[in-house]
Amino acid sequence: MNTTLFANVRVLDCLGSPPFAGNVLIDSGRIRRITERPETVSAASGSDGAEAQVIDSGGTLTLMPGLIESHAHLTIDNVDDLAKLGAIPPEENTLIAVHNARLYLDHGITSCISAASAKPRLDVVIRNEINAGRIPGPRLLAASPWLTVTGGLGDMRTLHMPHTESMAIVADGPEAYRRLTRELIREGVDIIKLVVSGDSFVPHAGAEATVMSESELAAAADVVHAHGKRMSAHARSAESVKLCVRHGVKVIYHANFADEEAIELLEQHKDHVFISPNIGFTAVAAYEGSEWFTEEQVLEFGFREELAGAVEVVKELKKRGVRILEGGDYGFFVTPHGQNARDIDHFVRHLGYSPMEAIQTMTRYGGDAMDLPGGLGVIREGALADLLLVDGDPLDDPLILLDRDKLTVIMKDGQLHKSPSAIAKR
Ligand SMILES: [Zn+2]
The missing domain is CATH 3.20.20.140 (Metal-dependent hydrolases)
Structure with a gap:
């Protein structure tokens, strides 16, 4: 499946402003849509109309660039x-x-x-x-x-x-x-x-x-x-x-x-x-x-x-x-x-x-x-989808990024290298 929705995450976009609560939709290797809560998660679908796999953090995990x-x-x-x-x-x-x-x-x-x-x-x-x-x-x-x-x-x-x-x-x-x-x-x-x-x-x-x-x-x-x-x-x-x-x-x-x-x-x-x-x-x-x-x-x-x-x-x-x-x-x-x-x-x-x-x-x-087309290293619409879903706040303690167990999801190019234990489909 090419489409993934990270729902109810703290978005650390690395553009410089503080994290915000939101949802990030990934489609065909790119960050397609970023919305601030509340969003109806059921509306998520990819460019081909296919349903998205949904990774819902329940508001607790931090989504940041790889x-x-x-x-x-x-x-x-x-x-x-x-x-x-x-x-x-x-x-x-x-x-x-x-x-x-x-x-x-x-x-x-x-x-x-x-x-x-x-x-x-x-x-x-x-x-x-x-x-x-x-x-x-x-x-x-x-x-x-x-x-x-x-x-x-x-x-x-x-x-x-x-x-x-x-x-x-x-x-x-x-x-x-x-x-x-x-x-x-x-x-x-x-x-x-x-x-x-x-x-x-x-x-x-x-x-x-x-x-x-x-x-x-x-x-x-x-x-x-x-x-x-x-x-x-x-x-x-x-x-x-x-x-x-x-x-x-x-x-x-x-x-x-x-x-x-x-x-x-x-x-x-x-x-x-x-x-x-x-x-x-x-x-x-x-x-x-x-x-x-x-x-x-x-x-x-x-x-x-x-x-x-x-x-x-x-x-x-x-x-x-x-x-x-x-x-x-x-x-x-x-x-x-x-x-x-x-x-x-x-x-x-x-x-x-x-x-x-x-x-x-x-x-x-x-x-x-x-220097790749579309950009990399930030959470911005259009950028390449290399992302981490982190259990904790790297701004509070950057060293948590060293703990592999805290990296609950690792995505490269829109594909999950490491998946959470349960992924919902909607
Ligand atoms: Zn060297």
Whole structure:
């Protein structure tokens, strides 16, 4: 049946206003009609006149958009070592991704913007299987592996072990970037992921170093734009953020060392650029990481300074209306898959967001970044019907979104992935 009526629900539409009591009719994968109570439920029918299945919450449950993860790594298996990831054969790695795709949907994450695939075609095949309805999973924008320069983040090789793999493809020079980008687009990726800056734990490419050259980035950008695809980038340093904005990178990850010039540039381009600060890993490592890091390591890696820098940048960008996305590098040892909604709480605690604003980073703005016709991430007539029916009030306690038992209904594209025990038909 294509038509579903959510009756007597609290509608948290994620457009910014408080929830209201109402009914939401879904037909053919779209939100067709939103009415405020009282509505005669028996009037519900689909576009073809067929009767609707009715999910009546009795006024107690909250209907909200499905969650959107802006920095997904479905092909990673909670690893603590990039070289270990590189050692996983493609067959096993495919199964890891299949399991994670299902896990994400089970956790109410109905869309993912991949922030790099562990191997070139993994995201692509998983996306295709999900779209064909053969495996359960979120809507997925498939990314390439990290494209990184020699000595950059993800280059695990040494002179005596030149074949050590990670989740990166190492390339140098604009021609290499042009060819690789063409090849990966030929293989079906939606997103070319570039590693433009270093990172705090990379020996010879720190977080404030801009290691990819402008000519390399520009070559990839030329190809991406010619094919109507998109780029995302690992960009911590101020210069890397500026390069990304100038060359049309759509989702910029981290940006924690953005300076005034970078912030101004982001503001000028705020109608098409998104910042995903990825504070999840950093916040956990900085203040809750004693299980994994000694106090000395926390200080050595500078996790607290990194978080403080991100907080300053995000606050400034938010003030200027730049859209900020949730996404915290889930899939690593300190940030296991499925815990993604913790970022909503991190945004409240560390960035001073209200619960509503924080939830919007994982719904409304994520939907803007997915950029699908009709819209996504909000409850609005015409938008795509990815919805959660939650037992509780996420505005009161966003952490309830981590509890799978509280997600009584999970709908993607108008289809029920998780159904309530009893569905009435009228
Ligand atoms: Zn990542």
